[in-house]
Amino acid sequence: MAGPRYTSYPTADRFVEAFGAPEYGQWLDHRAQSPVPTPLSLYVHIPFCQSVCWYCACNKIGTRDRSRGDVYVDDLLRELALYTDRIGTGQPVSQMHWGGGTPTFLMPPALERLMQGIERAVRFTPQAERSIEVDPRSVDSADLHRLRALGFNRLSFGVQDFDPTVQQAVHRVQSTQQVFELTRAAHALAFESVNVDLIHGLPHQTPARFAQTLDTVAELRPDRIAVYGYAHLPQRFKPQRRIHEADLPSAGDKLAMMRSAIERLGAHGYVHIGLDHFALPDDALAIAQRMGVLHRNFMGYTTQPDCDMIGLGVSAIGRIGPSYGQNARMLETWQASVRAGVLPIERGCELSRDDMLRRFVIMSMMCNGTIPFAAVERDYLVSAQQVFRDELERLREFEALGLVRIDADGVTATTLGRFFVRPIAMLFDRALRSALPRGQYSRVL
Ligand code: SF4
The missing domain is CATH 1.10.10.920 (Arc Repressor Mutant, subunit A)
Known part of the structure; x- marks a missing residue:
């Protein structure tokens, strides 16, 4: 049985092209008239990856040319200006997340320029969450230091599995030691929350091998752990065609891995937040869950109450008032639109x-x-x-x-x-x- 993950309702596959920039713009204008604007969420999508993982279902562009990041930042700042022209600068922001792709594909000067541009355009609330996805293969502790200095207070490491056979089968090889060193550095730099992403259902995974990965990740003591399920849809996601179906674990083994995640992580002191998310009991998500005030948006589970969200970058989704808008999913279309001074909304919907x-x-x-x-x-x-x-x-x-x-x-x-x-x-x-x-x-x- 298949179904949506409900990071929005209606889900994005229900968005229509009849709801585009003019319609979304009207809701922005509506927000602009609010005398006391509610805090915003900000999502920034950076689509580039230096190497493509074969299980990947994200909107990404494989390239080794890191100078493309500089041009992309110019366009992101243009897009941000399209919003601030409409709703004004200095809007309060309580949550920001940079995802991808690989945000750390951007070189330090580009990261800095983007953060400074955002800080000039909006006003972060004192407790604002600023998170970024980090590919452990492409950073070292000096990079983490730079991210902390830029104002990020949350990190999410993509690990997926520590087993070398599984890593080779999905074209994502990274050593356990690398991840341990980075997690230690993140804790030393006082990031408020460190998340590690795992995936179950990958080729060559077995319940026994995955149990070892779970024990290793628990040893790292990240504040949060996500254990996503791999969905093999090779007709839809081209990189997945390199994964041999015969190497995938059976449905029974996948279920055993998820059950093992719940039991093992529970035994290591993690609370099951919902779906495939776990957190230490003193993490904000676990506290919000205990208090019955957990929320969910395009970034997954969150402590932030329902709020307007601006999505920047190719394919990003935003939410303003009772409407959703998704950006063009092709880089060239998105770029052409922001350079022409038009919101790059390709499809969306207004909720009844x-x-x-x-x-x-x-x-x-x-x-x-x-x-x-x-x-x-x-x-x-x-x-x-x-x-x-x-x-x-x-x-x-x-x-x-x-x-x-x-x-x-x-x-x-x-x-x-x-x-x-x-x-x-x-x-x-x-x-x-x-x-x-x-x-x-x-x-x-
Ligand atoms: S999983 Fe992450 S790093 Fe790998 S290709 Fe997809 S977006 Fe890029």
Whole structure:
């Protein structure tokens, strides 16, 4: 069974080209009129990678020409100016994330120029999260020092697996020692949070080998660990064609690896946040989860309440008011648009009241494992039991399996059900019932 990861609702495959720059621009103008603007999130996409990993499903461009980063930064700053021209400079920003691709593809002067340009355009709130994805193969501790000095306070290392056979099979070879040294340096530099990404389901992985990777990563003591599931979609993602299907673990082994992640990381003191995310108990995500105030956006789980988000760079997605807008997915199209002074929005959507209600319900299940009927009634002035009569009926099957409890107060995922929040959320996704073609999703079971 496949399904969306719900970093947005409706999901990006439902965005339409009829909603483009003019429509998105109207919501920006609307925001500009707000006397007390709410803090923004900022996502910056840097698409370049010096070497392409074969499992990759990201929007990236393989190149060794690092000077392309300089030109790209010029265009990012042009794009940022298109926003500040509309909503004004000095907007508060409480969260910023640089992802890719490989943000550290940018050479130090380009990184600095981009950060300074952003700092001139917006105003970071005192506790703002500033995070960046780091490829351990391309940085050393001096680079981490520079990132800290630039103002980043969170790091995310892409590791995927420590096993050399698996690393070779996915064309991403890095030594364990390299990752240990960098993590130690990150802790010494007082980054507030260090995340490590792993992937299960890669070629040549076995439950026994992956267990070793889990034990090694736990030894590193990163604040957060993500254990993503590999989705093999070679028709859609060209690099994956180099992965031999026969080398992939069976569905049973994949399930065993995920179960092992939950058990082993739990035994090492990590809290399961949701889906494939884990955190140490004193990490902000774990605290937000305990308090029932976890949120989810294009960057994954977050402590930031629902807020407007500006997405900069090729293919980046933003969210303003009740609308989503995605940038052109081809570099040349995105570049041509920002150079012409036009927001590079290629597709998007404006949420109806029903969409917003469903977004609330889906995100509440994805983040906190509950659908509180009282909150639905308070915020949307409708009876959840009436509006979702059909969905709740279908949810009875999950109740019979011991995955949810349904009572007068709402729906609550059981401990076991917390691992199945995606299929539960999918019941409330109106788009999944439509006859329109859908994107290809990763497996939920
Ligand atoms: S996994 Fe990361 S580093 Fe590897 S090709 Fe994809 S974006 Fe680039």
